[in-house]
Amino acid sequence: MPTIRPDLPDGAAVVMDRPVPEAEEATEPARGRPVGGIAPVLSASPVGRRRRPSGEPPPLPRHIDRSTKAYVALLGAGLMLWGALSVQPGVAGITAVDLGLLELVSQLRTDVLISAMLTAQALGSQWTIRLVAWATIALLLAFRRFQHLAVYLTLVLAGTLLMSAANLAVGRMRPAGVEILGRWSGYSHPSQRLGLLALALAGATYTLLPAGTWRRRGVLASAAVLAVLAAANLYLGVDHPTDVFSALALGWALPVVCFRLAVPEEVFPVAYRQGRRAHLDVGGRRGQAIRQALDYQLGLDVVALEPFALEGSAGSTPLRLRARGHDGSGDTVLFGKLYATNHLRSDRWYKLGRTILYGRLEDEKPFSSVRRLVEYEDHMLRLLRDAGLPTPTPYGFVEITPEREYLIVTEFFEGAEEMGNAPLGDAVIDEALQVVRRLWDAGVAHRDIKPSNVLVQDGHVRLIDVAFATVRPTPWRQAVDLANMMLTLALSSTPERVYERALRYFAPEDIAEAFAASRGITIPTQLRARLRQDGRDLAQAFCALAPEREPVPIQLWSVRRVGLSLAVLALSALGVLLVVTYLDVAGLM
């Protein structure tokens, strides 16, 4: 078991009392182990805590793979080609090489192949490109992958305009001296149809297909389609080889590089497996990085990690970690929450929506970075623990990728069950109500009281998921915490019983205020769903039991809220206008 040393600061909670062998000390000074024979205080695993020296990469460094570099090189070559084609000697030299190659190709012409290539040219028709583009947009909308959609739409628009601009700027004639047998339109460089098809296919491949086998297959299939179209255009004398090269550089390499930079797979994974999209894959490189980070930064020797209760979490990737005990007493199970940039984004949208819906009653701002988000949760865990609340013990957090990914580690409530899975005794009801009382006394609102966040372990109440908690909140927020707790308890009991127990800790006026402030929008989604399933009008029952009270206004209009609402309306109208213009310019209509 990891041992908790009460005399150490909070962040140094996991302690190892195993003395490190001298030989080990002598051989691994660089890993932060003392050389002078002083027994280490903080060392738990085979490697143990260490400070990352300057210049050493983080556990999961930003990785630019070779293929991305190759695509960037391809783009560079495309740009150089444009430069060469903009001066007369360059055009003459490049055209001579191009025409030499086309001359060789034209010698292979046969009636059968010409007929086949004319058919293959249909791959580059406007309808094929529109079909691929619209299908991609529809699927991205259907799967609510808006980040990918935004980048895709931007790339289609930018790519289309760039290709048109390059086409007009270079103004290259079609292959001369070779009979042109196929359909063509406009200037030759870059090959517009090929470039647009490549753009559409690259978009579909990198926004719809999960990384790995499916994406590799998608890339191969796209490459085959593009190769057929390129071959047809060359065979029929429609394009120069360098037109094809530039079209692929602009149509394929550019979007791939942009997708990898703007929506990197590690942060915005394309996945269709069950669970929310916010969840990250914790296998492979990330899994190794998490283990290393826990080892080096918290001194935890993690022997197993697995996703846990994904369905109950939208804002992070929850994990169950199994850490090796230092004294052979067995493994310890810990709970981890992996936060990444996409979780931060979710939090921002959530808060924006809530500001519009509720008004700005709470002095809250979206977190500016993932680091701030995880620091805040760690802080709240410690604050609530100090206030005597039954929240999980925090063990600190580790940095996986600076400013992008962090993992917060807490105690795991082994065997705990969600509130409401079993009938409740008075003792549990009392404990749950005391939790709210303590929150009030500590000047804190949890703001997300619902069955999945109120657990029962060995007959005792545990409160989890404190990321939304706030100190010194608006009073109605604290009142709503009480209402939500009473509703949660009533699901496994009766409102009369819960009300009666609540009177031991709260004044009737407090309860009246709680339900005067409570309405659909203040009740977490999961609790609302459970109330619907239950069928009883529990809120109304509590209102009837409590003294009469006027509803508490919770949706106050403020200048900010009015401004935000107007801005959203204006942006929506502008969006419609932009979409229509966009579809026209991008050639999707």
Add this chain to the structure above:
Amino acid sequence: MTPPRGPLAPHLRVAVVVVASVLLTSCTTVAGSVPKCDPGQRLAVVAQSVPGASYVPCIQELSEEWSSRSFHAGRDGTRFTLVPNRPGARPVRVVFASACDVTGGVATTPRAEGVRTSIRLEAVSPRYTGTLTDVFAGGCVTYRFDFARGPHIALMEQLGTTIGLFPRRELGLEIHDQYGVDLDP
């Protein structure tokens, strides 16, 4: 406390990509312009759209009173519109093709050597509407006009000076001199 500076957050990168794309694309233009009567690759594309045509239409002199748009050259010929910047004047549609219908046309002064120019008027009042056609070996150019009466005389004159016919042979020689390639197979 100042937060440590790290790499650009993904949302910021998305914004950068969007803004950069908008800025980049706002600097570009997709409107193709009709090639001028300068022998070069742009005019060669027009020539390639009607293989064998002895003349190639081009912009000889585009005054401020006219603008060109909707340029399209392809396997089936070239077409574009000339827009007079005058009230009451509708765009002139110019089509360069391998064959034209000159039925009902009245011969008029030829615009170049080896060219038969004809005009077919559909109405003279209240609008001056009709088609001007240049027919030459291997191809032809039609100009469909629709002008308000009054300024139509000046507009017809300007139309004649705006669009020129460039000899294909001369273009082929220039292309060969400049790029070492033959315009026609």
